Amino acid sequence: MKFDFSHEIPNQLLAKINDISITIKREDLIDEYYSGNKFRKLKYNIKNIRDKGFSRLVTFGGAYSNHLYATAIFGKKINIKTTGFVRGNELVSLEKNSTLHFCNSKGMKLVYLNRSSYKLKEFSEEVKMYLIRNPNSYLIPEGGTNSLAIQGCKEILTKKDSEYNTICCAVGTGGTISGIIESSNLNQHIIGFPALKNEALYDVISKMTTRCNWTLEKRYSFGGYGKFTSELIDFINKISINYKILLDPIYTGKMLFGIFDLIKKNKWKWGKNILVIHTGGQQGINGVNQKLLLKKKPQIIIPKIF
Ligand SMILES: *Cc1c(COP(=O)(O)O)cnc(C)c1O
Numbered sequence: 001m002k003f004d005f006s007h008e009i010p011n012q013l014l015a016k017i018n019d020i021s022i023t024i025k026r027e028d029l030i031d032e033y034y035s036g037n038k039f040r041k042l043k044y045n046i047k048n049i050r051d052k053g054f055s056r057l058v059t060f061g062g063a064y065s066n067h068l069y070a071t072a073i074f075g076k077k078i079n080i081k082t083t084g085f086v087r088g089n090e091l092v093s094l095e096k097n098s099t100l101h102f103c104n105s106k107g108m109k110l111v112y113l114n115r116s117s118y119k120l121k122e123f124s125e126e127v128k129m130y131l132i133r134n135p136n137s138y139l140i141p142e143g144g145t146n147s148l149a150i151q152g153c154k155e156i157l158t159k160k161d162s163e164y165n166t167i168c169c170a171v172g173t174g175g176t177i178s179g180i181i182e183s184s185n186l187n188q189h190i191i192g193f194p195a196l197k198n199e200a201l202y203d204v205i206s207k208m209t210t211r212c213n214w215t216l217e218k219r220y221s222f223g224g225y226g227k228f229t230s231e232l233i234d235f236i237n238k239i240s241i242n243y244k245i246l247l248d249p250i251y252t253g254k255m256l257f258g259i260f261d262l263i264k265k266n267k268w269k270w271g272k273n274i275l276v277i278h279t280g281g282q283q284g285i286n287g288v289n290q291k292l293l294l295k296k297k298p299q300i301i302i303p304k305i306f
Contacts, residue, residue, distance in 0.1 A: 009029065010029065017263050024276045040153045055136040057080055061086065066283060071108070081107070121142065145174065164274065184211070184213060196225035248282050
């Protein structure tokens with residue numbers, strides 16, 4: 001398992017449509033478990049945990065969370081205990097949920113919270129009690145976004161990326177795009193594609209960056225977090241077949257769908273040399289495929305190379 005962030009992440013030319021070129025930064029190749037930005041976000045948090053001698057990393061996530069997944073890998077790797085508070089008290093069977101099954105296999109302690117407690121996070125009675133019983137715990141928010149996470153995400157762009165005038169990134173909590181904005185050149189424009197409906201997102205990101213060279217393209221959230229259409233699944237499969245790149249249906253699939261759609265409709269009003277960040281997240285495909293199977297709809301084809 002590679003945990004060396006210093007190796008060069010390849011940029012791959014994806015397509016030239018009209019006179020617009022789309023290159024993709026393969027952050028999904030950071031390690032063999034294909035989780036891109038969540039590793040970036042954990043990097044300096046892990047350093048802090050080690051430096052300050054915390055014994056347990058406590059965090060939050062949904063049942064298919066890329067963040068829980070990456071946290072479990074890191075915890076195992078550096079030998080620190082991890083606890084994941086999981087949203088939803090429905091008895092999610094570990095056998096049926098590949099994300100939680102994986103987390104459990106890496107030694108993560110999983111604790112289910114009902115939806116109202118989950119909303120309160122560390123202010124819920126359950127988590128408060130847990131933290132009293134486990135006093136040397138280090139808390140990371142849902143999705144992994146904090147100032148150290150943004151510091152880690154500043155390392156996504158490298159010097160040679162200054163040749164691109166437009167950078168696209170999928171957005172959840174906004175931590176990743178904030179790091180990218182902070183490390184961009186002022187003549188580059190960063191476009192965030194929110195994977196969820198959150199009216200406050202603009203303000204949230206504004207608080208994490210001092211720069212103004214960014215916008216949010218909100219038309220491609222496909223109805224909200226974790227929601228998708230057959231058209232999106234079909235697009236992901238076409239990209240996989242045509243370009244040998246596996247997108248996830250929660251974040252990167254929606255973003256690239258949006259980019260292609262805008263270009264096809266002649267509505268692309270940004271720069272013509274685009275760098276798209278592949279933030280990983282393919283581990284979540286199994287969960288989506290399970291849902292598609294239940295609905296008897298076509299699934300995402302996972303190529304053999306993965
Ligand atoms: C979490 C995640 C994002 C969003 O990152 P934020 O920092 O929460 O905005 C984008 N892509 C993938 C694959 C992710 O797992």
